[in-house]
Amino acid sequence: MIKKALATLALSAGALTALSPALADYPERNIEGIIQWGAGGATDNVARSLTPHVEDALDTTIVLTNRPGGTGVIGMNSVLTKPANGYTLLYGAENPQLYPVMGLADFTYADMTPINVIGQGLVVIAAPADKDWENLGDLLKDAQANPGTLRMGGTGAGGLPNTVLAMINSVDELDVRNVTFGGDGPGITAMLGGHIDFMPLSLAAAQEHIASGRLKGLAVLTKEPIKQLPEVAPITEALPEIESYLPWGPFWTVAVRKETPDDIVATLADAYEQGVANEQFQQFLTKNGAQSLNLRGEEAKQFLDRWQSVTAWALEKAGSAKVSPEEFGIAKP
């Protein structure tokens, strides 16, 4: 019985390979999804919440593996070295758009085809609740009165806090001690213990601590107040000129190698569009302080280009870019 089944399987497999590849139904086997950040992080959570809904739409299994390291360089590189047949997907965050200006790698999302730009995280500048500041304006005043003494939590060059600092510095002046932590979590822990004075954070990481009253929001990185933190002022209130950078936030995307055939890209894009639109996943995004984007095709590419141009030039203006974005042909915003 089993032998017979195996023989049929072998025969049909043989027949399939004999046919032209266009006739083969994609996907005919499991797909590998490589997450460029570690288990338990924001990108990992998004990938693991979204994928089951996409699996339903694609009628196959997507095997998720974390390949963290080097701000995601390792994971992205491993996808770029696999065949461009749609069987290896990258679950990535915003970082690749800054690899060249940070001198980390010479590839970006321009070397891939975006399947879906899933969503964008909201950003809040948070401080321990016992600080005297009511808003970002107070913090700026304090920092300008005592330059180079406030301790800001950062996550290293190219990280979210450093980018926000660069944006602020490109329109105003904020001279602080930048204390580097391994991520939002360790930074918040240090802030709760009073070891740092403020930190720009993803809303997902900060909102529960603000709700508990141990941290307070000084500003959200948007033009208008957000529904998750209605009482926190938008950053444009203290710094109107920063508006040109907004909306800005870390984002998550699924991408494949650029050389992947169009019909496969279309199949994937349909499935992911459906998956992101799933009500349960939408709830997950809102609950975790993120905005759903669900962009595909040209729209997705435009989003990626704009994000890169805004961020890279803000870093350059604040003197934090290692290589000028001009050298990589990144257009000015």
Next chain:
Amino acid sequence: MADSFTYFLMSWTDLSLLLLTAIGTFAGIYIGAIPGLSVTMAVSILISFTFAWDVNDALALMVGVFCGGVYGGSRTAILLNIPGAPSAVATSFDGYPLAQQGEAGQAIGLSTVMSVIGGLIGVLILASTAPVLSEFALQFAPRDYFLIAVLGLLLVGSLAAESLSRGIFAASLGAVIGLVGMDPVTAEGRFTLGSMQLLGGIHYVVVMIGLFGVAEALFQLHQLNVKPVRQNVEKIIPSLNLVLKFLPLSIRTSIIGVIVGALPGTGGDIASLFAYDHAKRSVKNPSKPFGQGAYEGLVAPESANNAAVGGAFVPMLTLGMPGDAVTAVMLGALVIHGLNPGPMLMVTTPYIFWFMVGALVLANFFLLIFGLMGIKLFSKVVELPKAILVPLILVLCVVGSYSLNNSMNEVYWMLGFGIAGYFLKIFGFQMGPIILGVILGPLMDNSYRQAMSSVGDSMPAFLIELMTNPLSIVLTLAIILLLLSNLPLKRMIRSSKNPS
């Protein structure tokens, strides 16, 4: 209160939760025993696997895997001198010599009972003092983590059995290995020789598998014709007297385990090394000399690493901050299941706390049952002919290191460290200090730079903080005392006082 008790018993009274905890614990023991198959990995796979499940079912399974996995690391450490996980490195120091003397069964039996005692003490402290303990953990500033790392590096004195200079060399080598990769502050490559693959650093488990697994396998080739020791499989379950004798040590090292586990920057691996050092300093007349099969050298790390599990849940359940890599992944699981882990967790969903505590206690009972089962069979592993054992070890090492990142790079590194470790072994270097360096090097680097940038890169300001903050003063004094106690100075004074 009555509610808490109901939540506590949830996993005990519901048959499916009971079974899932049992299955998790059982699977965890075997996942933990294979070097490189880590609990972190198992739990992250479980997230996808349990996506559609009820959150309680998923948590029960994960808690079981966590408890079982931390314990399982000791199995291969005792039987083969290959710790299944970094937190079992210290277990191999005395566990393997015991196996070599035909006492593998007794060693596993004792380590099981002590793991369960440690685990239960960990849960007890979690249940009784979690909010206080997490506030205490928050007080640790970057400079205090730096001091802990320094204190940890001083353990070299305990771990380097024969030659201190070799130990210091090995620890420094480890620290350099630990620093390979992207500089966390500047995002520049450090010791990466321009290689993109090295930007991600060298996984410390790879180093561990190579140094302990492959190096040990190669070393055993020297003894191909030596007849394996016959294992004594009588009296595997330790007598009550024996357990009571070690109970004070177990309680002391469990407390070390809980505290180190509750600090968000440190975990069971560091806790078990501190515990081993504590045993070595505090036990004057061990059953056998340390390093040659002292029961005390087994009791201390095994109590501490399982107690660290309870500790790791302290910041996770009270603040939504991971206490270690596994609780980080479990936090992700809570998020995916629609809960909001954070300081409000105990307010909005108070049942989660008591449910977890209940499941942890339950998992520890299963640990006792499953841990003591099949020991006779396991001890026979040591009696296997080398021609079967050595290839088996090598296969496990390759599987373990490949599965870390699903990549061959880790396998190559592991083999490289294996061969290097073999020669280091021949020249009398200990492997423990290298692992110590790999674990503590990055902690020391990060925390020192955090501490320095907090004070505006001013050394005087840094030193003033060390002298004025109570926690830092205690840690600094501990370092000074440890250094003084290791100096021959003490002996000199003593000999000048009692001229005999």
